[in-house]
């Protein structure tokens with residue numbers, strides 16, 4: 001329908017030009033008047049439809065997203081204004097200019113005003129859904145709303161039309177698009193958002209601390225929470241994954257031996273030190289952090305000292321709460337990093353240590369005390385439900401146990417990861433991305 005309206009509007013201008021060329025001025029005038037009203041009405045209806053489609057999806061208020069709409073409106077106005085020009089004014093142009101203008105307007109209205117690109121996307125989307133088996137019981141594909149691509153990231157918005165959720169999440173759909181499935185979730189007004197990336201994950205790669213911090217700053221959202229501690233996590237198929245300490249609050253790192261947990265911790269610690277964030281490190285192995293101890297606020301590897309350190313941190317937190325009540329709450333962030341958490345909580349003071357960690361996990365955010373905990377086995381014995389629920393960010397490497405993966409990140413993605421060191425699933429809120437974490441070297445070091 002839109003196509004026909006658009007085509008007739010373009011043709012009408014050509015007819016008007018021809019009438020003018022053959023000198024039928026009264027006929028041309030009547031034709032012009034009728035057309036102006038009809039085409040403006042139709043274009044407005046079309047415009048309204050476009051707006052309804054836009055507004056019914058909860059889109060981010062990023063200017064880029066509104067560009068097609070701007071073009072749509074300009075196209076509508078141009079065509080309307082063009083047709084409303086008095087005949088005498090049109091008459092002052094040579095015929096060739098008029099035809100050229102008509103042609104340009106047609107192309108313009110085709111491409112922009114009627115979102116031809118989206119029409120193509122919709123047809124492609126339907127085809128892909130059908131061949132990936134993403135259809136409802138009666139064989140209908142979901143209803144396409146919009147597609148946005150930015151760099152390596154592509155987002156599709158659609159309404160499911162009775163398609164079942166599991167099938168909509170299928171990897172096969174991403175394969176149809178030659179991409180990698182990244183996330184899928186409801187985005188309001190009964191519509192869904194399907195994200196896939198078109199990039200490839202790098203293999204092992206190295207960065208200096210400075211490069212990592214620069215990448216974090218460059219990729220941070222404009223509305224990222226302010227404050228020290230921009231962290232570069234790694235690369236996903238669609239983008240660089242970065243986060244600020246304030247957004248992260250606390251982080252849990254899990255995964256079987258050799259997946260790269262200690263390497264991630266070292267990278268994060270180095271980035272935080274470079275940004276003058278205080279670090280307290282508990283290293284149950286006592287061997288992995290040589291050369292960095294002197295730059296830390298405290299470094300503890302003897303099991304008998306674990307509890308006193310955590311108790312001191314809990315007191316520090318309470319002290320900051322007191323301070324915040326009476327004065328400023330602009331504290332220097334303090335991060336407690338624990339490697340080999342299982343060993344730390346399985347000693348004789350285990351229960352008290354767990355309780356201390358739980359308190360920090362629950363109340364640390366306002367006091368700017370953050371936790372980064374790493375363990376091979378993130379099961380109940382090591383992380384009880386209370387503590388786990390208060391660790392909103394997860395970076396989970398390969399796990400043998402599918403149930404554990406579901407418990408930690410809500411899907412079996414970690415159990416399906418390749419055995420590549422540095423390969424993790426980053427999970428935070430709606431994000432569930434496969435990432436490759438770099439080796440972050442301190443200045444002067446090289447791999």
Ligand SMILES: Nc1ncnc2c1ncn2[C@@H]1O[C@H](COP(=O)(O)OP(=O)(O)OP(=O)(O)O)[C@@H](O)[C@H]1O
Pocket residue numbers: 204205255256257258259260261262263264376421422423436437438439
């Ligand atoms: N991001 C990475 N890129 C490339 N290689 C890595 C990466 N992370 C780790 N590796 C390699 O894997 C090895 C093991 O990493 P790491 O010690 O960090 O594992 P881990 O998960 O801490 O193991 P464990 O649970 O036994 O302590 C490293 O020595 C390194 O060679």
Ligand SMILES: [Mg+2]
Pocket residue numbers: 261262263288339
């Ligand atoms: Mg380790």
